[in-house]
Amino acid sequence: MSTTLTVLEGVHTDEVWNISWSHDGSRLASASKDKTTYKEPQDVGYTPQFILGDHPFAVNCLAWSPDDSALVTSSNTYIKLWDSQTGLCTQTTEEHTETITSLAWLVDGTGFFSGALDRKIILWDSAANKLFEVEGTGDIRILDLAIIPDSNQLIIAGMEQKHERSSHQTSYVLRTFNMKTQKVESSTVVDHEICTVAISRDSQFALYNQNASIQLYDLQTHRVVGEYTGHLRTRHVIHSRFGGIADEFIISGSEDGNVYIWHRNSGRPLEVLYGHGEGGVNCVSWNPQRPEKFASCSDDHTIRIWETSRRGLACDTGMG
Template structure:
């Protein structure tokens, strides 16, 4: 026994009202139930009529048409007035001349609201005529329906709509207008947009019960501090409140990687989650293969390549979008490595000072580098220079690109240029340079300055959208997967969460220690709802992103700072940390009783794992082991 695919508010797929198999003929035989009061149960805030109407709507939405009609008859509550159904069907069928006069009957009486609603209907009509190549009729709609109804705020949109007359065809029109056409979902989207002007008591928003249940799920997820499970029927049930088991949180070290001979300053996972790259003061980077499957004790864990050809300690790491290239930085140099062979592909020397940021663009078009020399450089996939932003306002200490490829967020120190020889008076002695600030990678970060800033750029135009002065050193920045939040390590002893949508400081995370070194934090978990950071007290700290609650302080690393953390992008219950103790730790949920901790060091019998690339060498600078 089949039925047509359910459509919101109980309409069939062709847009006609459906009461279901002739039930209307014997609805009169169903006795109406009269109940005392007007509220649901004993709750004074839940109106019974609203609840029943939502149940009727939900039954129709999922295809139980006869049950919905029976409930209407038994309760005496109608889902909606006839003119509401009529209006909805006119919109879905594109009968614009019949739909527009009904707006006043549906409660749209405010003059401005009426103008806005008519403009939306006229816009849909105009686009559909253009799509059907009826240019003359579309021009008449533009002149007669849109121009008279447009408000001051809509004048710019009116100019954009006018330019669509020049589209080469329907496909070009849909692309330029970001519109999916008359046969797509645009008419249903129009109904959603018109809903803002029609009282919800008259026309119930589509799938309202589903919206309320989604809000309930999001609320429960927000309340679940250890939430790290997928949003499916196994993790969320209507029969019980959601709560993740805190014991499933990755708080146990299951693997210790011990190959580096000195401090490890940075770690980064490949996009497929199967490899981990590490950077060290020992002038090497290592590409590790970390298996995703199996128990920790049996998991494949190999140092595939040790990239030795760095003339200086290695500071930054970044994987290309397809994981075929690993870019590393050593002082002012950028090195590109083939991750399949471990061979050095290219050495780039565009910067004059320490390269402090490497980030591959999410669209796969290349990567960007930032440096203490106040330059941000855009490179293509082959390492050819495409564009250089010179003389930026800060000595860049880190940078990140939003996943939607719209913004570049850079953090750094203000620039205090020293006086030139020509500006010194006769007999005047040049003042000594300001003290150097360590970047935690052994490189000097340049003169200390009170003008520490976060700068948000429009990536396409290079224009500054936001420039915020901050007290204290800014050492790293990460962007959330939804492009909304920027996570900034801020010395002393704070991590700041900036809302890039509202351009405001959303939250501060405290508890960790950072006063002298570069510490790099990250987002973690299946929804990015954890904030994880290293600390100068040798611990790893974990907070709940939306509440700021400190969840875990993880011990295990030896003496020195935990410099960087990285969450596995594929296995959401695994992350890695690296430390001055020369080790990298992989953290996972507690292993079963008797499971042994996995340790790893390079066997002498595997020389083929050593990278063979060549690089330039010069005498390394003097540094102070990452301490001010």
Template sequence: MPDFLERLPLRPASSTSSFDNEPVAGPSNGHYIANGHTETNGFRVTIRRVEPEGRGMYPDSTVDREEFVRLVLQGLRDVGYVEAAATLEAESGYTLESSSVADFRDCILTGQWGRVEASLTSLGVVMEEDLRYARFLVCEQKFLEYLENRQLDVALEVLREEITPLQQEAQRTHTLSGLMMCEPKDLYARAQWDGAAGRSRELLLNKLQRYIPSSIMIPPRRLETLLNQARQLQTNACIYHTSGRPFSLYIDHQCDRSEFPLHTTMILADHQDEIWHLAWSHDGTRLATASRDQSVIIWRIGADPNDCALEQRLREHANAISFVAWSPDNSVLLTAAEATIKMWNPKTGLCIKTVLGHEDTVCSLVWRKDGSGFISGGMDQKVLFWDKEGKKLDSLDAIPIRMSSVAISPDERWLVVAGMLANPSKLLVRAESSISSRSQSQSPRNGNGNQNPAFSTKHARFTVYDLQTKEEHASIDMPGEITSVAISGDSKFCLLNHSPDGVMLWSLEEPKLVRKYVGQKQTKHVIRSCFGGPGENFVLSGSEDANVYVWHKESGTPLEILQGHGEGSVNAVAWNPCQEAMFATCSDDHTVRIWGKDPPGFIPSVTDAAMEESLQQPGSAPREAPTLRWDDAREMFL
């Protein structure tokens, strides 16, 4: 046995520590002991306390040693190292929490409600507002448990004598009163509560802990929270982060630029005209591309550049196709051309149904998360709701926006619509109605390729609706035109392509501009941007200068200008949802490009080299490099 352990008479092993000294008031909120004993391998042992100089972890450290030790104690107990925690308590002289905190926790988890309420003030909840709300939470739990046990008289007394006088959350109190006659099975659903035997008491403890000073009662899983924050901080600082694999805490994380998809690995050139939109299937194995040539092509795309094939060509539309959208299970592909929506079986290439309902160009299609239906938005100022069979369910009519984009947040809380603010002027309406279908669904060009005069006084608007109630949450107007909306995976932000300001990041909860991404060119055409990479670390956008622009999302740092497409706009970009280093772009040059990392030993094929050469315009200098670094090109647009 190590010499610092003194063997004492044998006692039965215990899973908890046993100390001779009760906690005494010390320099750190009472979480300090003079010396202690613990049980190891059936022996009661005395642990000599270690007393380093100073209060920091190291002589030059700003990290408080007591906070560090208590966090480690909590982490050890969370993962089941109870004896190790007891030994650390004895050796360091610090305890995780006082006996009053342990008693408070036990009272909640065992339902001793009278003792819980009496303990709140002794644990540092002193602000009257906090104290009243904490008591409300306790009384609410107590009330629901009495209902669960069918003790209706006692529950009614708690409601009248304890909950109502607290005057907290009148609507919630009214809802609680409506639960009095519920059967237990209905109680759980209506109260969104899982019963005394579920996790409700644990959740109550977590809620109450917010009102107790953290120095007295450490928030749950605090060490894990700090480590996750460290990971996220390093991820955000890694401007080329493309690896979704976990990284070690032992060293600082940094991805190399070579890991980023900088190079064209495939060129798809089977369309005969401009390509306006593209979308990956949700399993990342198929890519649908929509073209002005009135066709949609479904491609099979593998990680290997040689694993690529044209699987289906969908041709039944009579007009240019502006949008495609895959169902969540990839069994149905939606396409839009002018006012017509079609539903396709992507495996057979057969049209399932033609869906009619809009009176003007359909600009956007988006599926509900559960696949139960989809939503369409059009320049007829309508948002239509459809079931999965293509039957109309509901609508938002007379929205004052000629929509260019519609999006649903992943949590299905928000519906965002954006486009040009409708002008009541009959003259302007007549001018707009004479513009070509490309002008309506893609870009306001006149016959000479210049901006159409009818659009010189455009004003844009994007509106955020509550998807459940269909009530307007917020609306923002700005000069110019918004051509696309993409919502982040956490449902907190939306990405707007705005002419002439470029790409912007807006928050949704309280709509406000968070960040602008500069450099991209957009004055006349519809350009659609996207989030990309693991954790959506990047923002990508096409541009009217034939380049693809990449920024770091959090910092706004411009990373790359990717060259390769021929003359014309790069109209849309889409990051593969399952390949962490692959995205696709489509252009007016009639091609789609797949971007990725060059695999080991990869040599461009003769076909690829010929394709590159064919994209060069007569008299233009050959493009020798596939990318143009931001620093080298800064003067091009500053």
């Protein structure tokens, strides 16, 4: 059984679209339509440490550096880099020509990737200076991307649009891209729109959110090996994540305003968590150091911090 520990309200004045715990589990960053990024320390009061403003548009993406010393955010076509200890912006840059949809740091912290609807993937150094544009992916609009930790690979979710003389065709693909060789190593066409992708900590699986289902994708065989249903996703960007000590759970927001938890191996729904107000739950984030704690954010302008009993979930799944 999961319960709400606290509700963070009054910080954001509009929809909250994205959240992420720092790697050490001590801070939570959130991105909002109100053009701010809120960063709070993990303490009893959950008071804001910094409110990172000065974004020209709504903030949709954010990513912590591996050592949590920096936070990178995106606002339409702009990227801003923040010193997480001082809350000061150290760099603002604009290279993309359409909305940035994803940010992902290299495992060694020497830089990060950005992907956008303009079909570009750009590698930046740790100070947000542009290094180069990734070649070989310019035929798809980037919907999301993630780094596979134990390899030299990116996994890219994209949309390919073909214009025939009398028709317009749209297809969706998952690609693995080798960062060392700069080549696409695999490409899989999927049957519905992809909005987000996440990678398991053991680098074995990807999780991608489609219309009305979440798919578990084996990165070795390039096949779907699991499916999770029950939540609602029709047109908004909904972030789903792995969770628990060994990523044994799948957690997702939903356009019906609830949070859903499944067991990864069985696909069995374990809990539907109510509490958010009107609008969808856009993102969830499981604390990497506190496997009993996770957060969710919503169109209702709030963030909820939840605590779950892993023993209770284990009993529900028949686990010991």
